[in-house]
Amino acid sequence: MTKIELTVDGAAVSDDVEPRMLLVQYLREKLGKTGTVIGCDTSNCGACTVHLDGTSVKSCNVLAVQANGRTVTTIEGLADTAEGDLHPVQEAFRECHGLQCGFCTPGMVMQAVDLLGENPNPTEEEVRLGMEGNLCRCTGYHNIVKSVLHAAEQTGVKA
Amino acid sequence: MIPVKFDYLAPTSVEEALAALGEHGDDAKILAGGQSLLPVLRMRLNAPEVVIDLNGISSLRGIRDDGDAIVIGAMTTHHDVRDHELVKEHALLLAKAAAEVADSQIRHRGTFGGALAHADPAGDLGAPALALGAQFVVQGPGGSRTVEADDFFVDLFETAIGDDEILTEVRIPKHTGWGAHYEKFVRVAHQWPIVAVAVTVKGSIDEARVGLTNMGSTPLRARATEAALAGASATEDGVRAAAEQAAEGTNPPSDLNGAADYRQHLARVLTGRAVLKAAGAA
Ligand SMILES: Cc1cc2nc3c(=O)[nH]c(=O)nc-3n(C[C@H](O)[C@H](O)[C@H](O)COP(=O)(O)OP(=O)(O)OC[C@H]3O[C@@H](n4cnc5c(N)ncnc54)[C@H](O)[C@@H]3O)c2cc1C
Numbered sequence A: 001m002t003k004i005e006l007t008v009d010g011a012a013v014s015d016d017v018e019p020r021m022l023l024v025q026y027l028r029e030k031l032g033k034t035g036t037v038i039g040c041d042t043s044n045c046g047a048c049t050v051h052l053d054g055t056s057v058k059s060c061n062v063l064a065v066q067a068n069g070r071t072v073t074t075i076e077g078l079a080d081t082a083e084g085d086l087h088p089v090q091e092a093f094r095e096c097h098g099l100q101c102g103f104c105t106p107g108m109v110m111q112a113v114d115l116l117g118e119n120p121n122p123t124e125e126e127v128r129l130g131m132e133g134n135l136c137r138c139t140g141y142h143n144i145v146k147s148v149l150h151a152a153e154q155t156g157v158k159a
Numbered sequence B: 001m002i003p004v005k006f007d008y009l010a011p012t013s014v015e016e017a018l019a020a021l022g023e024h025g026d027d028a029k030i031l032a033g034g035q036s037l038l039p040v041l042r043m044r045l046n047a048p049e050v051v052i053d054l055n056g057i058s059s060l061r062g063i064r065d066d067g068d069a070i071v072i073g074a075m076t077t078h079h080d081v082r083d084h085e086l087v088k089e090h091a092l093l094l095a096k097a098a099a100e101v102a103d104s105q106i107r108h109r110g111t112f113g114g115a116l117a118h119a120d121p122a123g124d125l126g127a128p129a130l131a132l133g134a135q136f137v138v139q140g141p142g143g144s145r146t147v148e149a150d151d152f153f154v155d156l157f158e159t160a161i162g163d164d165e166i167l168t169e170v171r172i173p174k175h176t177g178w179g180a181h182y183e184k185f186v187r188v189a190h191q192w193p194i195v196a197v198a199v200t201v202k203g204s205i206d207e208a209r210v211g212l213t214n215m216g217s218t219p220l221r222a223r224a225t226e227a228a229l230a231g232a233s234a235t236e237d238g239v240r241a242a243a244e245q246a247a248e249g250t251n252p253p254s255d256l257n258g259a260a261d262y263r264q265h266l267a268r269v270l271t272g273r274a275v276l277k278a279a280g281a282a
Helices: A024-030 A086-095 A106-120 A124-130 A142-156 B016-025 B036-044 B078-083 B085-090 B092-098 B105-107 B112-118 B126-131 B223-229 B236-243 B259-278
Strands: A002-008 A012-016 A048-052 A055-058 A072-075 B005-010 B028-031 B050-053 B063-066 B068-074 B135-140 B143-148 B153-155 B166-174 B177-184 B195-202 B208-211
Touching: A012 A024, A024 A048, A024 A124, A048 A106, A055 A106, A055 B153, A086 A106, A086 A142, A106 A124, A106 A142, A124 A142, A124 B135, B016 B028, B016 B166, B016 B223, B028 B036, B050 B208, B063 B085, B068 B085, B068 B112, B078 B085, B078 B092, B078 B105, B078 B112, B085 B092, B092 B126, B092 B177, B092 B195, B092 B223, B112 B126, B112 B166, B126 B195, B126 B208, B195 B259, B208 B223, B208 B259, B223 B259, B236 B259
Parallel strands: A002 A072, B005 B050, B028 B050
Antiparallel strands: A002 A012, A048 A055, A048 A072, B063 B068, B068 B166, B135 B143, B135 B166, B177 B195, B195 B208
16 A cells, blocks of 8 residues: 545545556545546546646546645536536536537546646637547537637637 | 556656666566556556656656757656657657647656657657657666667567666757658547658758658668658659658558558658658648
């Protein structure tokens, strides 16, 4: 067992974990943060995307011990829940119906937030390329792309 | 799936990492970005007893100017290679190829050194490194040595890095002002290339370097095409004629993505496209 201390969704946590434990397992099984889902288990689908120190990673392809001393944000920590609001990207996915079954949505939203952080005003092509590591089996991506562009417009006022 | 149990070491210096590697030998595995190693461990294709994580060694990260070369630390991520001003200015080909590796999340974790050490023949960074004449600095118990690009890639998943050595940095001779293009052929987004061609040219065209991805067990140079392009003008006909020789001496695999002769056809077509784009003529 290895001791880890990190910040997850704003809260300090510490635990003893097996080195082989994946970050996604740690989030789901130890912390109960089941908002982050396991899709493919091969690091292709992106459903498990979270932010590690502010950048998007596939949490099935990072060890929990590698998050020691670092900050993790999951879909559950994105919105300011105290206010009961959604994050603008979550709001945009709802507004544009950027989902059908919803399984890929946590990862899509987390990757979209990363993408817009780096490029607040993307073209449609840049959205499609920036989201290439996230697979959706329902929508054909159309409304997902619309959602990301809509979020950019809504928040772009600030940029 | 989850990996078999292992002990985890997080050294903070190269010396400490080398000592751990020396102590555990064949039972140990180096962990860089983990974007190739962790899938392998999860599928239980490998089961090291000790995993030595290089992420705590800050000296292995970063890109610096070193006179006639730029030096890229082994632990620099694909994302940082893609965006770094020194890379864009002096080794544009690498910036373009790094942008084509996998997807955004994987580029945030995967490292330049890890990808080259892994030496997957379908990896996107080997051919550009070869084309640019990269020099690989590896450190072992006896100190550092430099391996030339032509000697680094030995076979499928095999490089000149010894069992007791770590790749610490890669020197890329400056190709300031050279045009560049990485033409990657895939069926779907974020896939490994079926074939890809890495081209950088000086002027249009004084000199050309052409690297091939997935056309054999290691990255290859298309030397006959390079020779035919030197001093040629960047016209469609001239470039296509030179590109006809791009598959000479290659030995590509046949698999579900394509037969060997199809890959050789692709190499010729993609080389033509890549050269024209690199020379600004397409
Ligand atoms: C879904 C998916 C898609 C991908 N698509 C592509 C793609 O299209 N193109 C592409 O090029 N790559 C692709 N990759 C792989 C990615 O580029 C990896 O980042 C890269 O292959 C390995 O780098 P790493 O830093 O993650 O190394 P790791 O996975 O940590 O290590 C890989 C191997 O190299 C060894 N090693 C690592 N660093 C060193 C060192 N400094 N010294 C000695 N040995 C070392 C390790 O022991 C291990 O054997 C993909 C990966 C995934 C999961």
